[in-house]
Amino acid sequence: MTCLEFERDLPECVEGVPSPEQQAHLNSCPACSGLLLDLNSIASQAKMLSAAEEPSAAVWNAIEERLRSEGLIRRSEPVYLPVEAKPSFMQRWRAAWLVPVAAALAVVAVVKLYHPTRLNNDDAKQVQQPITSTAPVKNASAKRKPALSHEDQQWLSTVAARPPAQLAKFRSDLDQANAFIEDAQESLQQDPNDVYMQQMLMNAYEQKQMLYELVVDDSSH
Amino acid sequence: MGDAMSTAKCAVRFATVLALAGVAFGAGENRKDLHFKVGKHPAISINNPYGPVVVKAGAPHEVVINAILHSDKVEIDQSQSHNRIDIISHLLQGADQYSGVVEYQVLVPADASLSIHSENGPVHAENLHGDLALEGGNGAMEVLDCGDGHVHVRTLNGPVTISNVRNGHVEVVSMSGDVSLTSVSGPYVAVNSNTGKIEYAGDFGGEGEYSFTSYAGNIEAVAPAYASIDVTARSSQGRVDSDFSLEPKHTPFYAKAGSYFSGTLGKAASSVKLMSFSGKIHLKKRQ
Amino acid sequence: MTDARKQQGEKLTEAEAIERAKQGDAAAFKVLYDLHKRRVYSLCLRMTQNTASAEDLTQEAFLQLFRKIGTFRGESAFSTWLHRMSVNVVLMQLRKKNLPIVPIDDTLEGDEEGTIKKEPGAPDERLAGSIDRLRLQRAVDELPPGYRTIFVLHDVEGYEHNEIAEMVGCSIGNSKSQLHKARLKLRELLRVDRAEKARK
Numbered sequence: 178m179t180c181l182e183f184e185r186d187l188p189e190c191v192e193g194v195p196s197p198e199q200q201a202h203l204n205s206c207p208a209c210s211g212l213l214l215d216l217n218s219i220a221s222q223a224k225m226l227s228a229a230e231e232p233s234a235a236v237w238n239a240i241e242e243r244l245r246s247e248g249l250i251r252r253s254e255p256v257y258l259p260v261e262a263k264p265s266f267m268q269r270w271r272a273a274w275l276v277p278v279a280a281a282l283a284v285v286a287v288v289k290l291y292h293p294t295r296l297n298n299d300d301a302k303q304v305q306q307p308i309t310s311t312a313p314v315k316n317a318s319a320k321r322k323p324a325l326s327h328e329d330q331q332w333l334s335t336v337a338a339r340p341p342a343q344l345a346k347f348r349s350d351l352d353q354a355n356a357f358i359e360d361a362q363e364s365l366q367q368d369p370n371d372v373y374m375q376q377m378l379m380n381a382y383e384q385k386q387m388l389y390e391l392v393v394d395d396s397s398h
Numbered sequence: 399m400g401d402a403m404s405t406a407k408c409a410v411r412f413a414t415v416l417a418l419a420g421v422a423f424g425a426g427e428n429r430k431d432l433h434f435k436v437g438k439h440p441a442i443s444i445n446n447p448y449g450p451v452v453v454k455a456g457a458p459h460e461v462v463i464n465a466i467l468h469s470d471k472v473e474i475d476q477s478q479s480h481n482r483i484d485i486i487s488h489l490l491q492g493a494d495q496y497s498g499v500v501e502y503q504v505l506v507p508a509d510a511s512l513s514i515h516s517e518n519g520p521v522h523a524e525n526l527h528g529d530l531a532l533e534g535g536n537g538a539m540e541v542l543d544c545g546d547g548h549v550h551v552r553t554l555n556g557p558v559t560i561s562n563v564r565n566g567h568v569e570v571v572s573m574s575g576d577v578s579l580t581s582v583s584g585p586y587v588a589v590n591s592n593t594g595k596i597e598y599a600g601d602f603g604g605e606g607e608y609s610f611t612s613y614a615g616n617i618e619a620v621a622p623a624y625a626s627i628d629v630t631a632r633s634s635q636g637r638v639d640s641d642f643s644l645e646p647k648h649t650p651f652y653a654k655a656g657s658y659f660s661g662t663l664g665k666a667a668s669s670v671k672l673m674s675f676s677g678k679i680h681l682k683k684r685q
Numbered sequence: 686m687t688d689a690r691k692q693q694g695e696k697l698t699e700a701e702a703i704e705r706a707k708q709g710d711a712a713a714f715k716v717l718y719d720l721h722k723r724r725v726y727s728l729c730l731r732m733t734q735n736t737a738s739a740e741d742l743t744q745e746a747f748l749q750l751f752r753k754i755g756t757f758r759g760e761s762a763f764s765t766w767l768h769r770m771s772v773n774v775v776l777m778q779l780r781k782k783n784l785p786i787v788p789i790d791d792t793l794e795g796d797e798e799g800t801i802k803k804e805p806g807a808p809d810e811r812l813a814g815s816i817d818r819l820r821l822q823r824a825v826d827e828l829p830p831g832y833r834t835i836f837v838l839h840d841v842e843g844y845e846h847n848e849i850a851e852m853v854g855c856s857i858g859n860s861k862s863q864l865h866k867a868r869l870k871l872r873e874l875l876r877v878d879r880a881e882k883a884r885k
Contacts, residue, residue, distance in 0.1 A: 232739070
């Protein structure tokens with residue numbers, strides 16, 4: 178066997194056992210023997226590189242923040258919304274009172290989902306009868322008028338001076354946004370691990386937040 | 399060079415037409431022309447409660463604004479801070495949705511970032527490659543032939559149309575406005591609607607992440623036979639249908655309540671999620 | 686579980702942490718993250734050569750995992766599930782940036798020149814025993830992207846050629862030939878590095 182022939186079969190040799198012919202060549206050729214030893218050494222030492230580095234603390238901080246904002250962290254630590262953690266479209270807050278409203282929305286969502294006995298009176302008005310596993314979920318396409326929370330009423334008061342037709346449209350949008358939130362919450366009560374419904378709930382809050390922002394923006398002009 | 403010439407010619411033609419149209423202005427209407435010199439990647443913000451805003455790509459380093467004010471109950475506040483331009487239609491005492499109308503025709507550099515807010519006016523953006531943020535109440539929002547940047551559209555009730563946007567990051571939030579995406583692809587395309595319909599016609603290209611979610615609006619996606627997607631569709635109360643025979647995929651997910659389908663086409667390069675609470679979902683094959 | 690144990694999340698076993706994470710326990714998420722962060726991050730760093738990108742991809746891999754943790758049924762080892770997800774996240778990123786993952790149809794056949802250079806009288810300079818982690822890391826960083834991907838997936842992370850072929854979209858033969866070329870290139874880089882050090 179020549180060195181060229183040996184090299185052609187080298188990949189299998191590195192990861193396996195040399196054949197008798199290959200072994201005979203290795204016994205007589207220091208160069209090929211050295212090459213095989215080096216390649217074996219590289220392959221085995223490569224495992225040192227696995228799990229050799231550590232990410233900065235910022236990575237976990239970012240993960241934790243996202244988990245909280247997505248509602249995946251629900252226990253062990255208090256829920257809070259640091260101001261810096263707001264998503265980009267929240268940078269357009271014009272009315273200062275909307276900031277605690279956003280935090281209140283998130284807190285209410287978490288409380289409703291996982292600690293129903295802690296509901297306060299205002300929130301209790303929004304909660305429908307508990308859904309049992311045999312009761313069908315309400316028909317979402319029917320127009321519903323969930324009861325308004327204190328924050329919703331405060332928001333409507335900021336736009337009370339708008340024309341009646343416009344005000345009626347805002348109220349209709351608000352009802353639809355609240356209906357989405359309610360339906361998503363009820364579904365999650367039946368199956369808290371439903372990741373799709375968790376995403377739907379976050380989308381529902383995003384819609385309501387947009388509604389608050391856009392209408393207040395218009396009012397300020 | 400050819401493009402610069404044609405956009406410059408367009409600007410001249412545009413200004414000429416406006417000048418000739420000056421005699422057609424009604425009583426109380428007046429016109430205002432604004433010119434700004436800018437550097438690369440300027441940021442332009444237009445806040446116009448009532449009236450249309452049309453923005454197109456013009457010459458580099460120049461922003462041209464032609465505005466028609468419908469009455470003396472509205473004025474234009476303008477400011478420039480280096481590369482940032484702010485335009486506000488300022489409503490005066492007694493202004494309403496008719497007397498407060500300002501019509502804007504704007505030419506900006508193609509790499510400009512735009513922020514436009516209009517309550518009832520239609521907004522149209524065309525041929526731009528910077529970041530776009532459009533917000534509206536009832537007016538139609540149109541984005542055409544844009545790409546490479548972020549396109550964010552938020553609307554309460556006005557329809558949204560996005561066409562031929564490639565390689566962009568697209569996000570749309572709508573309460574009841576219908577959303578129509580045609581030939582839109584990129585690393586991230588997301589639509590979040592309450593009751594508005596979501597319609598998509600394209601190839602789900604760009605190895606991107608596509609997420610269409612609605613509360614009650616129907617979702618219809620039309621894709622070609624060669625689409626390469628990993629698709630999941632689910633509606634808690636509505637019906638879901640697919641024209642495609644999907645390859646089943648190995649996934650730790652288990653089927654939830656409601657209607658559901660999941661699978662892959664081709665090499666599953668893009669991820670597609672179609673989710674609705676009560677709307678119908680239909681993944682159609684393009685004929 | 687007692688309150689004392691709740692406070693000391695790091696004392697949870699992986700299985701306990703998984704179950705508690707499904708319930709939304711913040712400490713449990715942290716336990717899982719701490720158990721696997723080095724391996725995921727090292728993989729991302731080896732493949733992207735950029736600490737900022739590696740941190741972003743690490744974040745993305747864990748977020749994808751935690752979002753889906755409610756559906757983990759234990760059919761495979763948790764670490765295997767996480768690791769596969771991390772590899773997919775990195776490969777997706779490389780594809781988005783149009784970076785080469787593996788050269789196409791590049792095999793050893795037809796390469797007639799060979800690697801062994803006969804130098805009569807030259808000392809037998811073996812690398813074995815002189816490879817340390819830092820030198821090897823530097824050499825891997827210098828590999829062409831396509832070689833580096835296959836080497837990292839096979840020799841560093843332990844994937845088989847059939848798994849690599851499926852993940853990166855190449856043939857098993859291509860994976861084997863690229864791995865071999867990567868190792869040959871590393872040998873060359875390490876010998877040059879050692880020779881330079883010897884001269885200083």
